[in-house]
Amino acid sequence: MKILVVDDMTSMRHVMLNLLRSIGYLELEEATNGWQALQMMQRSRYDLLITDLNMPKMDGRELLKEIRADNKLKTMPVLIVSCEQDKDRVKELIRYGVNGFVVKPFNGVTLHKQIQRIERQQKLAAERGEADKQQL
Numbered sequence: 001m002k003i004l005v006v007d008d009m010t011s012m013r014h015v016m017l018n019l020l021r022s023i024g025y026l027e028l029e030e031a032t033n034g035w036q037a038l039q040m041m042q043r044s045r046y047d048l049l050i051t052d053l054n055m056p057k058m059d060g061r062e063l064l065k066e067i068r069a070d071n072k073l074k075t076m077p078v079l080i081v082s083c084e085q086d087k088d089r090v091k092e093l094i095r096y097g098v099n100g101f102v103v104k105p106f107n108g109v110t111l112h113k114q115i116q117r118i119e120r121q122q123k124l125a126a127e128r129g130e131a132d133k134q135q136l
Contacts, residue, residue, distance in 0.1 A: 001119075002027040006037040006051035006063070007081075012104075016050065016081070016111075023112045034058030038066055041073055048118065053082035053089075061089075064096045075125075077118045081106070 003025055007013045013030050020028055029046070031037035035058040037051065049067070053060040060080050067073045079100040080093060090101055099121060100114045 001025055001047045002029070002045065003048045003050060004029050004031060004037060004040060004046045006031045006034060006049065006055070006060070008033055008052065008055040012052065019108045019111055020050075023108050023115075025115075034060060034063030034066070037063060041067070041076065042070075046076065048077050048079065048115065050079045050081060053080050053084055053093075061093060061096065064093065064098055068097045077122055079114055079118060 003020060005013055005016050005020070005028060007016065007030075010032075013032075017028055017030065029040065029044075031040055033055045034051065037049065038058065040046075041049070049063075051060040051063055058066070060082070064078055064080070067076050067078060077099040078097075079102065080098050081102045081104055083104045085103055093101060099118045102110060102114055
């Protein structure tokens with residue numbers, strides 16, 4: 001699984017990358033903000049985007065909106081991490097189609113559970129898509 005990790009804080013990106021490596025994800029790339037991540041996703045294919053919510057240039061919410069509006073990227077699974085726990089903000093992210101949300105600080109077990117849940121969602125969606133094609 002190829003994962004793009006986006007966070008403006010170098011230390012948080014490295015923590016996230018190390019957590020991902022410790023749970024077996026090795027194909028990792030990183031970006032410092034949403035704008036850079038969007039450029040990378042338009043050039044290369046990723047299986048999952050893990051992004052911080054609050055960043056300069058383009059934050060996680062804006063990045064999610066851009067992804068969902070792009071025909072090439074709209075099915076990309078997105079996991080947002082944040083210190084923020086505002087219910088209205090989380091509801092807004094759900095409306096924009098976020099696949100998961102993790103509150104900082106978190107550990108490898110929490111992160112792994114979220115990724116596994118997203119992988120199951122993707123597998124079910126793919127199976128439904130195949131079933132729909134067969135019915136046509």
